[in-house]
Amino acid sequence: MASFSDAPNEVIDQILSDVPTSDLPSVCLVNKALRRSAEPFLYSAVSFQWDFQSVPRVAPLLLTLLRRPELLDYLETVTLQGHLFNERTPPPPIDTANIPFDEFIAAIEKTGVAFASMWVEKLRSPRTCMYAMVALLITQLSNTTHLTVGHPYINGQSLVPKVLKAKIFGQLPAFERLRELRYLKRCDISSFENNLVFSDTINLFYLPTVTHIEVxxxxxxxxxxxxxxxxxxxxxxxKIGWLAEPFLARIFKRTRNLRSLHWTWEHHGDWVGPWETTILDFENIMDALRFLKGSLEKLTLEMYLGLDDELADNLKMTVEGNLQGLRGFPRITHLDVPLTSRLLGISDPLPLADYAPDSVEVLTLSGSALIDDECPHEWDGWVERGEFEDLVPLIKDLRNDRPSKLPRLQRVEIIDDHGGNIRREIGGQIEALDLGFKVQII
Structure with missing residues (x-):
């Protein structure tokens, strides 16, 4: 009887592609032939989650890769995520009993980087060995195409940023095939110094093969x-957050082919320093965006005010201008921006067609901007009944404006980010409208 491993490679690959990742190690143990077939699937995507309940098993993977570097050719996607550790709630110490220090130290010293001694020191400590192992793993990722580095591995820790910088600027083997990079440092409310990451993150824009960055x-x-x-x-x-428009314009000036932009405008109050913005000026935003007129096809603009647990009373912000300049962006087909007229407290809302380009096919509206106090965020956690009634005439006006101003409009999406209040208040009215385009409350 012919064995499974004698089947054509395309048949084996089709079957193995449906095998759960957790079962692939067992398949590798059947025989050498199946091992060769299963390993590309086993190592194609690696994901680690670090929190109080689970500790990433980085050491076994790293040891295997150091001993069998040919497996790195399969490692396309690496995801390093986890809990939002900070100085108030640091990660627990790691059990280092089974860590092969000799092999890891030899690999670190082989890199020849100036910070190797600090790296080894961190490896030896139960409190910091995870950062050292993850940094060593990243040094091996020359062929990886998708990399996500999450908050717990970089918050208040310099080692992983140092390794990334060394790979970017030639002190370590480069990322040869990296296409998507997500550097997900979150705001640390326990230590603002941990948030000052500009010098680390600006280096990421020197990666020559990357087509998507989230930072x-x-x-x-x-x-x-x-x-x-x-x-x-x-x-x-x-996809970028926090960086204010004058600085972001310096990046936009270099991105002549940027088609998709997701920008989270952030305001953290005066206490974070005089270089932080305290004015939400839509004219300044438009000035920064002008470099993207010839390429931008999808624009998402979000507003985020204040740190977690920070009282809204501590925030003072002025809102100025509008986004009417977007009418001059001829290639935008997907638009998701705040309702700027409501942000300015205008009693008669500005028609949506007055700032949406005539090329728009999908227009997304967020309920978070529907407030009257010049602050694009619902601080009280509730909305008075009738707050969302303003959406209905805005949608109706689109029906009248569509032929002349928005001829390509196919769909309007309303983000119900108030616990279903939008659907409960105006869902029936929206469904009853005969508009000529779809309206979805999602």
Whole structure:
């Protein structure tokens, strides 16, 4: 009887592609032939979650990769995520009993980087060995195409940023195939110093093959490119937060082919320093966006005010201008921006068609902007009944404006980010409208 491993490779691959990742190690133990077939699936995507209940098993994977570097050719996606550890709630110490220190130290010293001794010191400590192992793992990822580095591995820790910088600027083997990078540093409410990551994150824009970057980066006192202005023609998608419009304009100026932008405008109050913005000025936002007129197809603009647990009373912000300049962006097909007229407290809302380009096919509206107190966030956790009634005439006006101003409009999406209140208040009215385009409350 012929064995399964004698089947054509395409048949084996089709079957193995449906095998759960957790079962693939067992398949590898059947025989050498199946091991060769299963390993590309086993190592194609690696994901680690670090929290109080689970500790990433980085050490066994790292040891295998150091001993069998040919497996790195399969490692396309690496995801490092976890809990939002900070100084108030640090990660628990790691059990180092089974960590092969000799092999890991040899690999660290082989890199020849100036910070190798600090790296080894962190490896030996139960409190910091996870950072050292993850940093060593990242040094091996020359062929990886998708990399996510989450908050617990970089918050208040310099080692992983140092390794990334060394790979970017040539002290370590480069990322040869990296296409998507997510550097997910979150705001640390226990230590604002841990949030000052501009000097680490600006380096990410020197990756020559990356087409998508997701990053949150604080505002610098003085914006300086660390190695001259980079060529960002390869960057087509950017999701970025916190960085204010004057600094972001410096990046936009280099991104001539950026098609998708998701920008989270953040305001954290005066206490974070004089270089933080205290005015939400839509004219300044439009000035920064002007560099993208010829390429931008999808724009999402979000507003985020204040740190977690920070009282809204501590925030003072002025709102100015509007987004009517977006009418001059001829390629935008998907638009998701705040209802700027409501932010300015205008009693008669500005028609949506007055700032949506005529190229728009999908228009997304967020309930979070439907407030009257010049603050695009619902602080009280509840909305008075009738608050969302203003959406109905805005949607009706789109029906009249569509032929002349929005001829390509196919769908309006309303984000119900108030616990279902939007659907309960106006869902029936919206469904009863005969508009000529779809309206979805999602």
């Amino acid at each position: 949150s980066m604080t505002n610098p006192r003085d914006f300086q490119w660390p190695a001259g202005e980079p060529n960002l023609d390869h960057l087509t998608s950017l």
